[in-house]
Amino acid sequence: MSIRIGILGYGNLGRGVECAIKHNPDMELVGVFTRRAPESVKILTETAKVYSVDDAEKMKDQIDVMILCGGSATDLPEQTPKYAQWFNVVDSFDTHKRIPEHFANVDKVASENGHVGIISVGWDPGMFSLNRMYANAILTNGKDYTFWGKGVSQGHSDAIRRIKGVKDGKQYTIPVEAALEAVRSGKNPELTTREKHTRECFVVAEEGADLARIENEIKTMPNYFDEYDTTVHFISEEELKRDHSGIPHGGFVIRTGKTGWNDENSHVIEYSLKLDSNPEFTSSVIVAYARAAYRMNQEGQNGCKTVFDVAPAYLSALSGEELRKHLL
Amino acid sequence: MSIRIGILGYGNLGRGVECAIKHNPDMELVGVFTRRAPESVKILTETAKVYSVDDAEKMKDQIDVMILCGGSATDLPEQTPKYAQWFNVVDSFDTHKRIPEHFANVDKVASENGHVGIISVGWDPGMFSLNRMYANAILTNGKDYTFWGKGVSQGHSDAIRRIKGVKDGKQYTIPVEAALEAVRSGKNPELTTREKHTRECFVVAEEGADLARIENEIKTMPNYFDEYDTTVHFISEEELKRDHSGIPHGGFVIRTGKTGWNDENSHVIEYSLKLDSNPEFTSSVIVAYARAAYRMNQEGQNGCKTVFDVAPAYLSALSGEELRKHLL
Numbered sequence: 157m158s159i160r161i162g163i164l165g166y167g168n169l170g171r172g173v174e175c176a177i178k179h180n181p182d183m184e185l186v187g188v189f190t191r192r193a194p195e196s197v198k199i200l201t202e203t204a205k206v207y208s209v210d211d212a213e214k215m216k217d218q219i220d221v222m223i224l225c226g227g228s229a230t231d232l233p234e235q236t237p238k239y240a241q242w243f244n245v246v247d248s249f250d251t252h253k254r255i256p257e258h259f260a261n262v263d264k265v266a267s268e269n270g271h272v273g274i275i276s277v278g279w280d281p282g283m284f285s286l287n288r289m290y291a292n293a294i295l296t297n298g299k300d301y302t303f304w305g306k307g308v309s310q311g312h313s314d315a316i317r318r319i320k321g322v323k324d325g326k327q328y329t330i331p332v333e334a335a336l337e338a339v340r341s342g343k344n345p346e347l348t349t350r351e352k353h354t355r356e357c358f359v360v361a362e363e364g365a366d367l368a369r370i371e372n373e374i375k376t377m378p379n380y381f382d383e384y385d386t387t388v389h390f391i392s393e394e395e396l397k398r399d400h401s402g403i404p405h406g407g408f409v410i411r412t413g414k415t416g417w418n419d420e421n422s423h424v425i426e427y428s429l430k431l432d433s434n435p436e437f438t439s440s441v442i443v444a445y446a447r448a449a450y451r452m453n454q455e456g457q458n459g460c461k462t463v464f465d466v467a468p469a470y471l472s473a474l475s476g477e478e479l480r481k482h483l484l
Numbered sequence: 485m486s487i488r489i490g491i492l493g494y495g496n497l498g499r500g501v502e503c504a505i506k507h508n509p510d511m512e513l514v515g516v517f518t519r520r521a522p523e524s525v526k527i528l529t530e531t532a533k534v535y536s537v538d539d540a541e542k543m544k545d546q547i548d549v550m551i552l553c554g555g556s557a558t559d560l561p562e563q564t565p566k567y568a569q570w571f572n573v574v575d576s577f578d579t580h581k582r583i584p585e586h587f588a589n590v591d592k593v594a595s596e597n598g599h600v601g602i603i604s605v606g607w608d609p610g611m612f613s614l615n616r617m618y619a620n621a622i623l624t625n626g627k628d629y630t631f632w633g634k635g636v637s638q639g640h641s642d643a644i645r646r647i648k649g650v651k652d653g654k655q656y657t658i659p660v661e662a663a664l665e666a667v668r669s670g671k672n673p674e675l676t677t678r679e680k681h682t683r684e685c686f687v688v689a690e691e692g693a694d695l696a697r698i699e700n701e702i703k704t705m706p707n708y709f710d711e712y713d714t715t716v717h718f719i720s721e722e723e724l725k726r727d728h729s730g731i732p733h734g735g736f737v738i739r740t741g742k743t744g745w746n747d748e749n750s751h752v753i754e755y756s757l758k759l760d761s762n763p764e765f766t767s768s769v770i771v772a773y774a775r776a777a778y779r780m781n782q783e784g785q786n787g788c789k790t791v792f793d794v795a796p797a798y799l800s801a802l803s804g805e806e807l808r809k810h811l812l
Contacts, residue, residue, distance in 0.1 A: 175745050179624045200745050255808055276812055283618070285812045286796060287755075290611070292811065293772040293799035294765070296507045340758070415768055417503050417528050421760035427615075430668070432749035437622070440743055444621040464797040464807050468614060471621035472792075479792050480583055483620065484604055484613045 158184035159450045160218060161443075162243070164209065164235065165225035166190050166197055168403065169248065172439030173223050174200055180443055182473045186219050216242040221446040223247075233258060240266040240273045244449040246442050248278040255281070255462075263460035272453040274461045277445045278438040279429055280304070284409045286463050287427040291411035295423055298413020301339045303331035303352060307405025307434060315380045316357055319373050321365030324393065326400045328356045331408065342412045342422040348383075355386040358400050360393045405434035444471040486512035487778045488546060489771075492537065492567065493553035494518050494525055496731065497576065500767030501551050502528055508771055510801045514547050544570040549774040551575075561586060568594040568601045568788075572777040574770055576606040583609070583790075591788035600781040602789045605773045606766040607757055608632070612737045614791050615755040619739035623751060626741020629667045631659035631680060635733025635762060643708045644685055647701050649693030652721065654728045656684045659736065670740045670750040676711075683714040686728050688721045733762035772799040 161177055163170045166188050177185045178201070185204040190197050194206040207215065212222070222243035224235050228251045236247045240262055249258050255276055266273040276282065280302070288300055309329045316325035335352050338345045357374055361367055371388045375381055391399075406429040415421050431437045445463070448470035452461070469476055474483075489505055491498045494516050505513045506529070513532040518525050522534040535543065540550070550571035552563050556579045564575045568590055577586050583604055594601040604610065608630070616628055637657045644653035663680050666673045685702055689695055699716045703709055719727075734757040743749050759765045773791070776798035780789070797804055802811075 172743070175743055178745065179743070252812070255812055256805070259808060281812045283622075283753075286618070289796055289800060289807060289811045290614075293775075293796075293801075294611075294768045296768075296801075415500070415503055415507070415761060415764040417506065421764055423760060423765050424756075424758040425611075426754075426756045426758075428752075428754045430752040430754075432751060433743060436743040436749050437751050440622045440624075447621075462808060462812055464800075464804065464812070465795050467793050467795040468617055468621075469792040472617060473621075473624075476792065477584070479617060480587060480790060483616045484580065484583055484609045484790055484792070 158182055159447060160184055160186045160220045161446060162187050162189060162212070162215065162219040162222040163225055164189040164212065164222055164239065165231065166199065166206075167225065168435035169439055170225040171200070172433070172436040173225060173443060174204075175436060176440045176443040177201075179440075180447070180473065183443065183447070187215065189222075212239065213242055219243055220450045221246060223442055223446055233261070236273060236275060237261040237265045240271050241269045242271075244271045244446075244453050245273045246277055246446045246449055247273075247275050248282070248438055248442060249276045250278065250281055252281065259460050259462070267459040270453075270458045272449045272458055272461060274445045274449050274463075274466065276462055277442050279431075279441060280407065282438070282441050282463055283429070284407065284427070287409045287425075288411070289464060291409070291413075291425040295411055295413025295415070295425065297415070297419065298411050298423075299344050301347075301410045301412075302407065303336060303410075304407040305329040305331050305353065305405065307407070307431070308403050312355065312357075312380055315377060316359060316374060319370055321362050321370050322359055323362050324360040324396055326358045326396065328358075330354045330356060336408060336410075339410050339412065340424055340426065342424060344412060350383055350385060353384060355381060355384045357386065357388045358391050358396060359388060360396050361390055402432065403434045404432055405437075406430045447471060447473065486510055487775060488512055488514045488548045489774060490515050490517060490540070490543065490547040490550040490571070491553055492517040492540065492550055492563065493559065494527065494534075495553065496763035497767055497770075498553040499528070500761070500764040501553060501771060502532075503764060504768045504771040505529075507768075508775070508801065511771065511775070515543065517550075540567065541570055547571055548778045549574060551770055551774055561589070564601060564603060565589040565593045568599050569597045570599075572599045572774075572781050573601045574605055574774045574777055575601075575603050576610070576766055576770060577604045578606065578609055580609065587788050587790070595787040598781075598786045600777045600786055600789060602773050602777050602791075602794065604790055605770050607759075607769060608735065610766070610769050610791055611757070612735065612755070615737045615753075616739070617792055619737070619741075619753040619755075623739055623741025623743070623753065625743070625747065626739050626751075627672050629675075629738045629740075630735065631664060631738075632735040633657040633659050633681065633733065635735070635759070636731050640683065640685075640708055643705060644687060644702060647698055649690050649698050650687055651690050652688040652724055654686045654724065656686075658682045658684060664736060664738075667738050667740065668752055668754065670752060672740060678712055681712060683709060683712045685714065685716045686719050686724060687716060688724050689718055730760065731762045732760055733765075734758045775799060775801065
């Protein structure tokens with residue numbers, strides 16, 4: 157029998173989950189739950205239905221895992237604990253600072269109701285966290301580095317679009333190759349914000365707007381751009397659409413460390429991602445963890461978990477025997 | 485209280501484990517067990533003792549985890565099941581083909597005696613296996629590639645040394661950069677053995693030996709060299725000692741795959757290691773899994789496990805709360 161999945165929230169991430177389920181034959185999409193009018197939402201899966209979020213509770217016996225695809229700012233802090241009372245849940249909560257609080261809230265409800273809730277799943281937090289953790293456990297005497305990009309930062313793109321005279325815009329975060337090389341060399345450099353990443357902006361200005369002022373406002377914007385070397389390109393709306401409509405991302409997690417009785421040997425562990433579609437990759441990670449949530453719950457586990465708490469084998473559709481034979 | 489560790493077998497790996505324990509303050513080396521005369525074995529840890537393997541059983545209440553540092557060909561198939569009757573055990577069994585059989589043997593004894601045995605720990609099998617598995621679970625529609633090197637292959641170095649007229653030698657396995665680039669580009673190339681790796685040999689010949697014959701014997705040696713582009717350098721004994729006495733290794737695990745309703749987006753997941761000392765890195769992985777074996781056993785688990793069965797958090801000396809706060 158398939159693992160029956162529900163999707164709550166049908167934006168880029170929800171659609172990505174739908175696509176990922178198509179690539180996992182042991183799973184089945186039962187329904188998409190939306191705050192919009194259900195009849196206004198068109199989904200891709202012919203065998204699934206669109207429901208109002210208000211009908212979610214009624215579906216608690218038809219769904220094994222509810223995947224929460226809302227945003228971290230306001231949706232998930234409320235939704236994940238709420239839906240954990242009726243379902244096993246997985247979310248991609250990514251506000252690092254608030255994870256301890258979110259964990260506690262989900263843990264309480266999931267434990268009380270005998271469900272598993274896996275939070276902060278994706279690639280950062282998610283696969284990057286896992287790789288930081290494994291590398292730290294192995295090379296206890298070492299140093300961590302995380303670089304992001306090349307990829308689109310939604311937050312920085314939004315910040316550009318809020319500037320007067322800007323019609324549209326897209327921002328790429330780019331790791332500095334020289335910094336990556338210095339890290340890989342095992343030199344353990346101390347890197348400033350400016351040394352690690354550059355920012356590149358593609359901006360569509362409104363007709364007659366003061367381009368010099370816009371460029372200056374971007375480059376000096378506190379928190380977002382002032383600590384970086386930023387490049388601004390003004391382009392046409394057509395160019396933006398043609399060349400910058402994707403949502404690529406990626407990055408690097410590197411740990412360098414020493415071993416030996418006198419720390420005489422150096423090692424470099426590096427994990428990297430190059431993603432055409434940030435939401436579709438994130439969704440693919442989430443769907444694997446939905447399988448884990450289901451299985452762990454079937455075995456009688458409950459409460460809140462993160463990627464650190466999930467034994468890798470739970471993620472795979474293969475049996476332990478097959479995994480040992482083919483992937484060990 | 486510290487986790488009390490025993491080391492069985494004191495070669496490169498055993499010494500590496502000893503060094504790794506020094507870097508993990510929650511662990512303590514109790515003793516090294518050897519088949520040699522104990523008084524002939526000098527270890528680095530002043531607070532630990534050297535024992536005869538025959539005294540291992542007597543120490544079963546003084547040691548939480550016995551780390552088995554023998555070879556995969558003949559030592560571990562016998563030792564790991566044997567010592568699992570008295571201890572939680574960890575080994576680095578790396579004969580891929582025989583893993584299912586080894587797993588079954590260890591599982592039987594460990595289960596019957598209430599111990600945890602974690603087998604095939606290191607980097608391949610080990611961290612490379614884990615990365616293959618995670619990447620497969622995420623990108624279900626994709627292709628795996630593993631490259632090894634640049635590093636010393638003990639087996640190939642031994643093979644060179646068996647040739648008549650060869651006094652000493654060292655062989656490096658080197659991944660072909662063009663093949664790596666083709667894989668990273670997402671082209672899903674089908675690569676032959678020759679296209680993936682080259683082999684470079686540094687050979688010290690006996691005086692008056694026929695160098696042309698030696699070079700030819702190496703290059704045409706079935707299984708070891710005939711399917712590769714091999715370079716042979718004749719050097720002096722001093723040069724070999726000066727430039728080639730290390731045991732570096734490393735490699736790359738790459739999975740490329742597609743997501744999207746019509747497979748329209750490509751992704752690359754890459755994990756790589758660059759290691760100054762193969763045995764010391766392997767040992768560092770093993771020691772982290774020794775922590776896991778101890779903890780899982782403390783929680784009442786038993787039987788044989790692999791890296792696929794161990795939740796990442798068990799490897800770290802940090803608490804779940806600290807992990808979520810600092811590494812998620």
